[in-house]
Amino acid sequence: MKIAIMGAGAIAYASAALLIQNGHDAILWSPSGRRSEALARGEPLRSEGVVAGEFKPAVAEDCAAALAGADAILIALPANGHKTVMDAMAPHLVSGQSVVISSHASLGAIYLARLIADRGLDVPVVALSTTVLRARQTSDTSVKIATLRGKVDMSTLPTAAAERGLSLCKALFGDRFRPISNVLAVALSNVNPQSHMALALCNFTRMEKAEAWGQSEHMTMAVGRLLEAIDAERLAIAAAFGVEVRTMREHYSLTYGLPDAALGETAKRLAASQEPTLGPATIDTRYTLEDVPFGLSPLVTLGQLCGVATPLHEAGLQIFSALYGRDLAAENDILPALMARQLTREALVAMTR
Template sequence: MRVAILGAGSIAYGNAALLASLGHEPVLWSPSGKSGQSIVAGKPLSAMGSLEGTFKVTMATSARDAIAGADAVLVALPANGHRMALDAAAPHLASGQIVIISSHTSFSGLYIAKKIAERGLDIPVVVWGTTVTAGRRTGDASVNVSTIRSKVDIATIPASAGARGLKVCQELFGDRFVERSDALAISLSNLNPQNHLGIALCNFTRMEHGETWGQNENNTDSVGRLLEALDAERLAIAEAAGYKVRTIREHYNLSFHVEPGPVGEMARQLAARGNGGNGPDSIDTRYVLEDAPFGLHPTVLLGKLTDRPATLHQAGIDVFSALYGRDFASENDLLDDIGLKTMSLAELKTLVRDGWSTRSPQ
């Protein structure tokens, strides 16, 4: 299958290498136009780590060229780039394609579903709770794939297209997907924002000094307790909204195959086997710049909708805003167009189930 990958960073490269290894045809697009110039010149994509080899991939010069003839469009870039990439992609989508969001934060799946509804197209939007691959881009045509996850939660907008969405994902990436009820369940299953909050905040000066530090070895017992307290807020919101989602301990167990226990202990298991890599070496990191406005802020809003205040999540946004001298909540450029701030919980649940068919996309 031909897959347009919107993005040219670590996740995009990891997905491209995995798709190529499975016999598919990945076509990358760099929104900035700066990445992948050596791939444009014909250099293969080199992968190491959990996936090793060199793979033939293509780098398109525009979103239109990447999407033309694609069976699926995979959004694989930080959430603070979703709106720009989705706006560039929307005019070129065609019925019969499928859009996949890897991974789903800030209801960007609803944003592109609205664009699709405005054009009257038959295009399901599949949202993932996390990425299939994790790792770091190591060069203009190279990536270190640290993890290929065995289980990834997915849902489709509208939910009635769930079988179609699941089938395409399985054809592309294999039998690793767990179907959930709807996109709200997926949003409430995304642990990256809360985990990155605890890890980044408790190791902030290491990032600011540009140190090299092991992420899991510095996910100490104290940091683990903070992550579990953040997790408790997310779990309370999910329960109030009528969803059962995995705990952080279950996530570590299923994603990284470590024995269950306190998060600090599970992180030490990962550190002992050399898994997890280094933490950010700069405060210019997606752990804050992406996750504060596009991960933590939506959780705070969902806490208000369900009357389960996410006080630690809000505190994290406030502390990061003070550290950076900026208002991270205001930097989310998706939620106003979706209308989340003015919705009731019932309206949101109807929207993620049925898409915009029962609600005007205008």
């Protein structure tokens, strides 16, 4: 299949390498085009780690060229760019294509599905709870892939296209997907914002001073307790909406093949058994600048819609905004667009069918 990949960062590059290794054709496009200039000139994409080798993805000049003839589109860039890319894609999508969001953030699948419905197209939107791969971009032409996840939750809009969405994901990335009830459940299954909030908040000066610090090593017992307390709010929202999601402890257990245990204990095991995964060495990081506005803020909104208090999520919004000296919640451009459609609890549930 021909897969158009929206993005030119770590997950876009890693996905291109994996898709090409799996026998597909990949074409990259990002709004700025700066990172992919060398690839566009013909330099190979070099990947190391769980996917190793040199690969030659194509690079599109614009969004229309990327989508032309594509069987599926993979959105693989930070959530800060999701709305911009979705707005660029919407006029060029055609019935028969499918869109996969890796990973789903801030109810973006619902926003995109509304754009598609406005055009009357048959284009399912698949939302992944997290990325299939964990990767770090090491240069404009190279990527290091640390993990190929064993299980990823996914859901499809509309739900009538669930089998089509699951078959596509398996064909692209292998049999590693767990279909769950609806896109709202996927939105509430993304645990990165909670995990990153605890790690970034408790290690903020290490980030600001550009220190090299291992994430597992610095998820101490106290940080683990904070993370589980933040996670309890996410679980309460899911229960109020009547959807089932994994706990953070279950997520770590399934991702790393470890026993279900307190997160501090799990982190200690990982630190002792794996090569360190370094945390951000800058405060200009997706752990905060993406996951606060597009991860914590939507959970606060969902809590308000279903009547669940989220004091730790709200505190995260306020504390990180104070640390950066700017209103991070205001940087979310997807929620206002959805709220303009008179978003209520009942309307939101209806949009996920």
